[in-house]
Amino acid sequence: MGENSPAVANATKRRLAEGRVVTGMMVRLTRTADIAVIAASCGFDALNVDLEHSQLTLGETAQICVSALSSGITPLVRVPSQDPAFMGRVLDGGAQGLIVPHVQSAQEAQVIAAATRFPPAGHRSMGGTGPLLRYQTVPTPIAAPAVDAETLITVMLETSQAVGNAATIAAVPGVDMVMIGTNDLCADMGLHGQLGHQRVLDAYAEVARACKANGKHLAIGGIKADMTLLGKLVALGARYISANTDMALLIGAARAHATELRQLQA
Numbered sequence: 001m002g003e004n005s006p007a008v009a010n011a012t013k014r015r016l017a018e019g020r021v022v023t024g025m026m027v028r029l030t031r032t033a034d035i036a037v038i039a040a041s042c043g044f045d046a047l048n049v050d051l052e053h054s055q056l057t058l059g060e061t062a063q064i065c066v067s068a069l070s071s072g073i074t075p076l077v078r079v080p081s082q083d084p085a086f087m088g089r090v091l092d093g094g095a096q097g098l099i100v101p102h103v104q105s106a107q108e109a110q111v112i113a114a115a116t117r118f119p120p121a122g123h124r125s126m127g128g129t130g131p132l133l134r135y136q137t138v139p140t141p142i143a144a145p146a147v148d149a150e151t152l153i154t155v156m157l158e159t160s161q162a163v164g165n166a167a168t169i170a171a172v173p174g175v176d177m178v179m180i181g182t183n184d185l186c187a188d189m190g191l192h193g194q195l196g197h198q199r200v201l202d203a204y205a206e207v208a209r210a211c212k213a214n215g216k217h218l219a220i221g222g223i224k225a226d227m228t229l230l231g232k233l234v235a236l237g238a239r240y241i242s243a244n245t246d247m248a249l250l251i252g253a254a255r256a257h258a259t260e261l262r263q264l265q266a
Contacts, residue, residue, distance in 0.1 A: 005146045005149065005150070006133055006134070006136055006138045006142060006143060006146050007132050007133055007143075007146040007147050007149070007150045008069050008096070008131070008132050008133075008134065008150065009150060010074055010096045010097070010150040010151070010152055011045065011072065011073075011074055012024075012045055012046045012074035012076070012096070012097070012152060012240075013074075013097075013150065013152050013176070015045060016152075016176075016177070016217045016239055016240065019239065020239065021234060021239055021240075021241065022045045022046060022239060022240045022241070023043075023044050023045055023046070023240075023241050023243045024044060024045060024046035024047060024048045024074070024076060024240065024241070024242055024243060025039045025042070025044045025046075025047050025048070025243045025244065025245075025246065025249075026047070026048045026050050026078075026242060026243065026244065026245040026246070027039075027047055027048065027049045027050060027054075027056070027064065027245070027246050028050045028053060028054040028056070028245045028246060028247050029054070029245070029246045029247040029250065030064075030246050031056060031060045032060075032063070032064075033063045033064055033066070033067035034067075035047070035064060035067075035246060036064050036065075036067035036068035036071050036073055036075065037067060037071050039068075039071075039073055040068070040071040040072055040073040044073060044243065045073065045074060046073060046074035046075070046076050046097075047064070047068055047073055047074070047075060047076065048076045048077070048078055048099060048242060049061050049064055049065070049075070049076070049077045049078070049095075050078045050245070051077060051078060051079055051080050051090075052078050052079070052080045052101055058089060058090070058093060061077060061090065061093060061095075062093030062094055062131075065077070065093055065094030065095050065096075065131065066093075066094045066131045068094075069094060069096070069131055069132075074096050074097065074152070075094060075095050075096055075097075076095060076096065076097040076098070076099055076152065076154075077090045077095040077097075077098055077099070078098075078099040078100075078101065078156075079098055079099070079100055079101070080101070081101075081102075082100055082102070082103070082108060082111065082112055084111070084112075084115035087100070087112070087115050087116055088115065088116075088124055088125055088127075091116060091124070091132075091151065092127045092130055093130075093131070094130065094131035094132060096132065096150055096151060096152060097151060097152030097153060097154065097176075098112075098116060098151075098152075098153055098154065099154040099156060099179060100112050100153070100154065100155050100156060101156045101158065101181065102156065102158055103155040103156055103157060103162060103169060104159065104161055104162050104165065105162075105165050105168070105169065106165060106168035106169050106171065106172055108155075109155050109169045109172040109175050110172050110174075112153065112155060112174075112175070113153060113172055113173060113174025113175055114174070116151060116153050116174070117148050117151070117174050118144035118145070118147070118148055119144070121148060121173075121174060122174065126140060126143075126144065129143075132147050132150065133146075133147065152176050152177065153174060153175055153176050153177070154175075154176065154177040154178070154179050154219060154240075155169060155175055155177075155178055155179070156179045156180070156181045156221065157169065157178060157179070157180050157181065157185070157207060158180070158181035158184035158185050158188065159184070159185065159188040160185070160188055160189060160203070163180075163185070163203045163206055163207060164206075166178065166206055166207045166210035166211075167209075167210040167213065167214075169210070170207075170210040170211050170213070170214040170216045171210075171214045175216060176216065176217060177216060177217040177218070177219050177240060178207055178210070178211055178216055178217070178218060178219065179218075179219035179220070179221045179240070179242070180203065180204060180207055180218075180219070180220065180221060180222075181221045181222055182195050182200065182220070182221055182222035182223050183195075183221075183222040184222070185200060185203060186200060195222070195223050195226065195229060196226065196229045201232070204218075204233055204236055204238070205236060208236045208237040208238070211237065212237060217239050217240060218236075218237050218238045218239060218240070219238065219239070219240035219241075219242065220233050220238045220240065220241050220242060221242045222242070223241075224243065224244045224248070225244075
């Protein structure tokens, strides 16, 4: 909407539009607003509060999102399902984007797009002012398109069937980004843990073509440590990388530090 928009700017959408690689730290463990400030200070562009694989509440999620908005880092939330009412509540709480799992078809993507956009683009319910409007009183005809413009909707493809439907899914208006859930895709293919298998790379190539043809962004999910593989996928066209979780980063750093301290006893 531009500099005069009443809505908080979505820096991740702008970076993606510029063709830059965006990194988003996943949050599964931390329940306080500090994690958004920490993620920003560490250099991440976004954070992804994972409500599919954690016990975080909506209230805790909203507090983290509001903190992120004030810290210059984009708050995204992976919702646990495609429930329109739940998605609306998460967006009302301050999320600038959703990552929606287990999308199998264009029809499902259409339902998601409609549930997350205000009329006339969709049928998301107007809830008045909130974090994304900086709690200002903004007329609805101005507020609705302003918030829509700063909302990033990502659908996750996690099966061979979904990958096969990538062209029609990516063509759905209101879908901004398509993410491959690599671990679940591997499981669906009978390739548990084989993230770099040729069939997985072929799936990425197919989804990359669909994204390019429809002007959508390609996102990587589930690949954290293999920089060579990540580099190949970025070269293929991926621009969003779902980085490691707060839990994994804490465990890794704590284990390494404990190992160093144990060595002093020798």
